[in-house]
Amino acid sequence: MNIQTPDWVKNAVFYQIFPDRFRRSDQTRHARGIKLKPWGASPADQGYQGGDLYGVVEKLDYLKDLGITAIYLNPIFSAPSNHRYNAYNFLEVDPLLGGEAALRALLDEAHKRGMKIILDGVFNHCGRGFWAFHHIMENGGDSPYIDWFTVHDYPLYAYPNDATQKPNYAAWWNHASLPKFNTDNPGVRDYIFQVTRHWLEFGADGWRLDVPEEIKDDSFWQEFRQIVKSVNPEAYIVGEIWHEAAHWLQGDMFDAVMNYQITAPILGFFGRHNLNQTWSHSDLQWGETDAAGFKQAVETLFQRYDWQINTAQMNMLDSHDMPRALWLLNDDQAAFQLSILCQMTLPGAPCVYYGDEAGLSAGTDPHCREAFPWEKFEAQPHPLSDFYRRAIALRHAHPALRLGDFSILQAEGDLLAYRRRSADQEILIIFHAGQTQPATLSLPADLLTATTYRVVWPQAGQTLSVSNGSLQLELSAQSALVLAAQSTFHS
Numbered sequence: 001m002n003i004q005t006p007d008w009v010k011n012a013v014f015y016q017i018f019p020d021r022f023r024r025s026d027q028t029r030h031a032r033g034i035k036l037k038p039w040g041a042s043p044a045d046q047g048y049q050g051g052d053l054y055g056v057v058e059k060l061d062y063l064k065d066l067g068i069t070a071i072y073l074n075p076i077f078s079a080p081s082n083h084r085y086n087a088y089n090f091l092e093v094d095p096l097l098g099g100e101a102a103l104r105a106l107l108d109e110a111h112k113r114g115m116k117i118i119l120d121g122v123f124n125h126c127g128r129g130f131w132a133f134h135h136i137m138e139n140g141g142d143s144p145y146i147d148w149f150t151v152h153d154y155p156l157y158a159y160p161n162d163a164t165q166k167p168n169y170a171a172w173w174n175h176a177s178l179p180k181f182n183t184d185n186p187g188v189r190d191y192i193f194q195v196t197r198h199w200l201e202f203g204a205d206g207w208r209l210d211v212p213e214e215i216k217d218d219s220f221w222q223e224f225r226q227i228v229k230s231v232n233p234e235a236y237i238v239g240e241i242w243h244e245a246a247h248w249l250q251g252d253m254f255d256a257v258m259n260y261q262i263t264a265p266i267l268g269f270f271g272r273h274n275l276n277q278t279w280s281h282s283d284l285q286w287g288e289t290d291a292a293g294f295k296q297a298v299e300t301l302f303q304r305y306d307w308q309i310n311t312a313q314m315n316m317l318d319s320h321d322m323p324r325a326l327w328l329l330n331d332d333q334a335a336f337q338l339s340i341l342c343q344m345t346l347p348g349a350p351c352v353y354y355g356d357e358a359g360l361s362a363g364t365d366p367h368c369r370e371a372f373p374w375e376k377f378e379a380q381p382h383p384l385s386d387f388y389r390r391a392i393a394l395r396h397a398h399p400a401l402r403l404g405d406f407s408i409l410q411a412e413g414d415l416l417a418y419r420r421r422s423a424d425q426e427i428l429i430i431f432h433a434g435q436t437q438p439a440t441l442s443l444p445a446d447l448l449t450a451t452t453y454r455v456v457w458p459q460a461g462q463t464l465s466v467s468n469g470s471l472q473l474e475l476s477a478q479s480a481l482v483l484a485a486q487s488t489f490h491s
Helices: 053-058 062-065 099-112 133-140 187-204 218-231 260-270 291-304 333-345 372-377 383-397 401-402
Strands: 014-018 072-073 089-093 116-120 206-209 238-239 315-316 348-352 405-412 414-422 423-431 439-444 452-457 463-465 471-473 480-486
Touching: 053 062, 053 072, 053 099, 062 383, 072 315, 089 099, 099 116, 099 187, 116 187, 116 238, 187 206, 187 218, 187 260, 238 405, 260 291, 260 315, 291 405, 291 414, 333 383, 333 480, 348 383, 383 452, 401 414, 401 423, 405 439, 414 439, 423 439, 423 471, 439 452, 463 471, 471 480
Parallel strands: 014 072, 014 348, 072 116, 116 206, 206 238, 315 348
Antiparallel strands: 405 414, 414 423, 423 480, 439 471, 452 463, 452 480
16 A cells, blocks of 8 residues: 655644643633632642643744644543543533634634644543433433443443442443443444544644554544545544554554654663663563664664654654653753754654653653643743754754654664765764763764765754764763765765
């Protein structure tokens, strides 16, 4: 099958926003008498802090200045939780987020700035308040919607008395609050595909799919893709699959996945001397690794998929479902900066989790879902924000970093060098992950296509040349160099 992924994604830098915690706006007119948690309250307290979509609109210029070209929003549909993965109405934007008018404003203002908006599609399950499930709760087996879910017995144990009581209906990971749709039912499929089409026609630029492998039906996702691409051939479909995902990436289902498989080797290498290993995940090879381990993991990953897929993968250092990257690196900001630069120079579309540029550092859900500290940040921006801005600008400035091929030239110990190369551009990216001592790296001339290179990171201007059969590079501890080939190439 001829695989084609959206061209804009290959050039994109995403920014992931957990809406309740990004920014609260005065434009949202809440019903009188509601009560919100204070902004910056502990995320362990599962209340609402009042972030909304108008708040995102108000920060679009900030995001554009940062270099962001696309936003991935965690769920925005009406739901009884701040995370909104338990929606009760997929055709309504939650009034707490400003409702449909706020989404309209966000899409219009983002598109004016050339930015895309990706919505979170939670189509495996819903909340207990979803109208068809509520109908079954009231009517039992007499409900016409009984086959929209898989019900084992009546009455429904929708609110278990204790943690040992399992729901008597299919639910995601047996969470009673998340009844699982029966997607074999044609009415369920019609409803989900109606939702899919509706929000794309409204102006959304694609879907991030929550736990899509839980819907074990290729025909469902094949039909989903046909509907998405019929509305907008350039719409992006990215699935949340943590492990190897070739089955879904053959050109007939998804364009890409959230690429956690690249997250682990990046943080494992650059944090190899200071990695927090109290966290782990069953789908990831989590742990410290040297440059050779990074090379093996990354090359294996790129060999799994068509190159069209590799250049469209969503590459993250963290997300709402795992600890903050800085926390995983034990707050080693130098290691985090090297990880960011690596993320921005690898194939695939980088995705920044909101607040990472403000130095947020916290463990896994719910702690990684804290409020963006705007008051503090606007008074004194964190140094990481300028680093992100520069690293993203580097990616935007060099097409080879977005569209070029990829090859690792050297990987040993703390030293890593790889190349991105397009038809008219060659970029070398060199890292030294060691924490204390400087190091020298020598790249043999026969690995290179040019004789002279210009330094473009961290400071532009210096010129380095091949001498005595190699390119000699001096690197201080925890540092990087990015070099662009000059016009003179070997024959």
